[in-house]
Amino acid sequence: MMYTILGKSSYVQGCIPKWLKGTLLRNGPGKHSVGEMSYNHWFDGLSLLHSFTFKNGEVYYRSKFLRSDTYNSNMEANRIVVSEFGTMAYPDPCKNIFSKAFTYLSHVVPEFTDNCLINIIKFGDDYYASSETNFIRKIDPESLDTLDKVDYLKYLTVNLATSHPHYDNEGNTLNMGTSIGDKGKTKYMIFKVPSKTAADNDKKKSPLKSAEVLCSIPAHHLLSPSYYHSFGMTENYVILIELPLKLDILKLATAYFRGVNWASCISFHSDEKTWFHIVDKRTKKPVAEKFYSDALVCYHHINAYEEDGHVVFDIIAYKDNSLYEMFYLANLRRDLSQETRVTSAPTYTRFVVPLQYDKKAEVGVNLVKIPTTTATAMKDKNGEICCQPEILCEGVELPRINYDYNGKKHRYVYASHVEWRPIPTKIVKFNTVTKEMLSWTDDMCWPAEPLFVPHPDGKEEDDGIILSAIVCSDPKKSSFLLILDAKTFKEVGRASVNADVHLDLHGIFIPDNN
Numbered sequence: 001m002m003y004t005i006l007g008k009s010s011y012v013q014g015c016i017p018k019w020l021k022g023t024l025l026r027n028g029p030g031k032h033s034v035g036e037m038s039y040n041h042w043f044d045g046l047s048l049l050h051s052f053t054f055k056n057g058e059v060y061y062r063s064k065f066l067r068s069d070t071y072n073s074n075m076e077a078n079r080i081v082v083s084e085f086g087t088m089a090y091p092d093p094c095k096n097i098f099s100k101a102f103t104y105l106s107h108v109v110p111e112f113t114d115n116c117l118i119n120i121i122k123f124g125d126d127y128y129a130s131s132e133t134n135f136i137r138k139i140d141p142e143s144l145d146t147l148d149k150v151d152y153l154k155y156l157t158v159n160l161a162t163s164h165p166h167y168d169n170e171g172n173t174l175n176m177g178t179s180i181g182d183k184g185k186t187k188y189m190i191f192k193v194p195s196k197t198a199a200d201n202d203k204k205k206s207p208l209k210s211a212e213v214l215c216s217i218p219a220h221h222l223l224s225p226s227y228y229h230s231f232g233m234t235e236n237y238v239i240l241i242e243l244p245l246k247l248d249i250l251k252l253a254t255a256y257f258r259g260v261n262w263a264s265c266i267s268f269h270s271d272e273k274t275w276f277h278i279v280d281k282r283t284k285k286p287v288a289e290k291f292y293s294d295a296l297v298c299y300h301h302i303n304a305y306e307e308d309g310h311v312v313f314d315i316i317a318y319k320d321n322s323l324y325e326m327f328y329l330a331n332l333r334r335d336l337s338q339e340t341r342v343t344s345a346p347t348y349t350r351f352v353v354p355l356q357y358d359k360k361a362e363v364g365v366n367l368v369k370i371p372t373t374t375a376t377a378m379k380d381k382n383g384e385i386c387c388q389p390e391i392l393c394e395g396v397e398l399p400r401i402n403y404d405y406n407g408k409k410h411r412y413v414y415a416s417h418v419e420w421r422p423i424p425t426k427i428v429k430f431n432t433v434t435k436e437m438l439s440w441t442d443d444m445c446w447p448a449e450p451l452f453v454p455h456p457d458g459k460e461e462d463d464g465i466i467l468s469a470i471v472c473s474d475p476k477k478s479s480f481l482l483i484l485d486a487k488t489f490k491e492v493g494r495a496s497v498n499a500d501v502h503l504d505l506h507g508i509f510i511p512d513n514n
């Protein structure tokens with residue numbers, strides 16, 4: 001078993017920029033078996049936090065498991081006793097189906113997992129490890145200790161919430177969640193947690209106490225809300241994509257005693273539309289027009305911005321949900337043969353939604369008036385607007401931008417390059433205007449999501465560096481933190497870590513402003 005690791009990097013090759021001060025804090029699945037039992041899916045693994053702290057040109061590494069209730073219960077039982085999205089767990093495996101059903105019915109609303117393995121969210125001055133259930137776990141960003149267990153349901157009626165919030169210019173956090181069956185309605189809720197609140201004076205109060213619902217959008221179908229993993233935000237609008245990738249509430253409610261995992265209650269409907277909801281933050285209402293496109297799956301929004309009366313939003317899109325299938329451990333263990341590869345590549349996709357257009361325009365006339373894009377939007381015979389995207393490139397995932405450009409027109413995107421396998425081998429910088437791609441790769445190196453840190457005196461969008469934790473699959477070499485010049489994508493330095501580094505998912509950089 002792995003314990004806390006804390007140490008100074010054993011050696012630094014190249015250099016660590018003097019101005020780089022702060023902590024890179026990341027989250028991801030770090031343990032996929034407990035005792036004799038294993039999870040079914042890579043996204044189910046127990047959260048392992050790790051951090052790289054930059055101080056006086058040196059790098060300090062730290063790693064700790066999130067001591068969630070899920071982690072503690074599993075460790076105590078020496079097996080998996082709490083269900084995750086891809087693994088249904090039975091605390092008492094000896095029970096027959098009837099007693100399982102009884103246990104289930106006597107806990108009509110079972111306690112969901114607090115194994116928050118996806119990302120780190122900042123609410124007010126607090127940092128939380130997050131997943132997509134109603135629980136988040138406050139953490140100490142310095143020691144990586146696990147603190148309070150926070151239930152969104154105490155403050156808002158959200159049963160699920162994303163791990164990819166947005167932060168506005170004032171530092172407020174905006175996130176989106178799904179409220180299932182509250183007052184007979186299933187709806188998507190956009191909520192805002194102010195950066196500075198009355199809770200600042202009372203450190204014991206959660207910043208979520210001041211959470212405010214900006215807008216609620218009813219789901220198209222009461223019993224089958226869509227799954228979403230992130231959303232987009234411009235200066236004035238929030239973009240929610242209602243995917244035809246849907247949760248079936250009736251199936252979810254019976255999954256436990258049917259002996260299937262929750263993931264089997266999600267399905268992709270290739271014959272349905274993908275709806276775009278554009279919410280005006282000023283009026284707190286969605287714009288009246290109905291915008292849609294063909295069926296697609298999206299986990300990560302890249303960025304969104306306003307241009308000449310249009311909302312432009314960039315996402316990583318797929319033709320189906322095969323990415324989730326690819327990450328089942330049985331598929332990962334299998335030799336990566338043709339059948340286990342994703343059947344649909346991640347594509348950098350741009351949609352353009354016209355907000356101001358000639359309302360008398362004929363059916364079939366392109367309403368997009370931005371000359372630099374091939375994305376279109378046309379009225380159909382029902383008066384709804386059908387959008388067709390522009391594809392900018394293929395094979396990129398885990399996208400990051402210079403976050404100072406979030407909501408504004410960006411040019412550069414940093415991402416993992418995906419070659420039809422779940423193993424990352426390359427990170428890239430993509431220029432959305434010239435379509436030029438710069439890349440970094442090295443033998444037996446698996447780079448994590450590349451994160452951009454701006455230079456404090458930077459003038460241009462790409463003035464800064466890229467940080468990525470590299471897992472080295474060569475047992476003779478150690479894993480390291482990679483630093484690239486964001487402009488040239490050339491290596492500035494690497495700091496080797498004398499410990500096992502896990503392949504993580506997402507994280508944030510916390511600048512040290514002192």
Ligand SMILES: CC1=C(/C=C/C(C)=C/C=C/C(C)=C/C=C/C=C(C)/C=C/C=C(C)/C=C/C2=C(C)CCCC2(C)C)C(C)(C)CCC1
Binds near residue numbers: 423
């Ligand atoms: C509360 C509730 C519940 C539960 C839930 C849960 C439990 C959830 C979880 C969830 C989760 C937990 C999710 C996750 C997700 C994730 C994702 C979506 C991710 C993505 C990723 C990616 C995309 C990646 C990629 C990559 C890598 C990593 C490496 C290599 C390469 C690549 C780039 C491919 C239910 C439904 C039952 C009911 C209702 C209520």
Ligand SMILES: [Fe+2]
Binds near residue numbers: 229506
């Ligand atoms: Fe994500």
